[in-house]
Amino acid sequence: MKKYLIIMQHSPYESSLALEGLEFALAIAAFNQEVSLLFKGPGVLQLMNNQNPDPMMYKEFTKAYTGLSLFGITDVYVCQSSLAAYNNPNLMLQPQFADALQISTLIKNHDIVLNV
């Protein structure tokens, strides 16, 4: 079993990158691999509460983040300084917070690191 770290760096609706990152994470988790998520930079916006995107334009795919444990993903990290840069918005889940040093340790401790 390999340990995957997926680093989410894009805001949810600017492009399909955020959705693709989530789909990848769920697919890998379905193969019983260990998956951790790290939200960083604009990526932290994916976890914001009450997104209410226009349903005609976007599917609110980020709702899946509230059920991550059912999908087999339990380790969710958020870059502390990124969150501070967005004035610490309310998040839809309770992540573990990571500073720069902890992030570098995270990257070292995973076999495969994917930047999305």
Next chain:
Amino acid sequence: MDIKLTSEGFLANISDWTPEVAEYLAQQQDIKLTTEHWEVINLMREFYFKYNASPSIRTLVNAVKQQYGEDKGNSIYLHKLFPNKAAVQANLIAGLPKPIRCI
């Protein structure tokens, strides 16, 4: 029954679903719906609207286990109810779109 289906037998329009439509879709799959089937179908729909995603078989097992316990939260039980790719077949009868992920 006058409803639109995709070429793979999924409901073309998610809002067309009613319990009667589910009976019809199940019939197309050679399944006679029982209380046990309904438990899973209702859970599928709840899951889909809550998380905006279709569960994979593994995820469905976890969700059923959480709701109805170990006896039902396993893939053998689910495959007995929905013999042809449980997660996909239950998804179809629950009137939800074909899952993007195939697993």
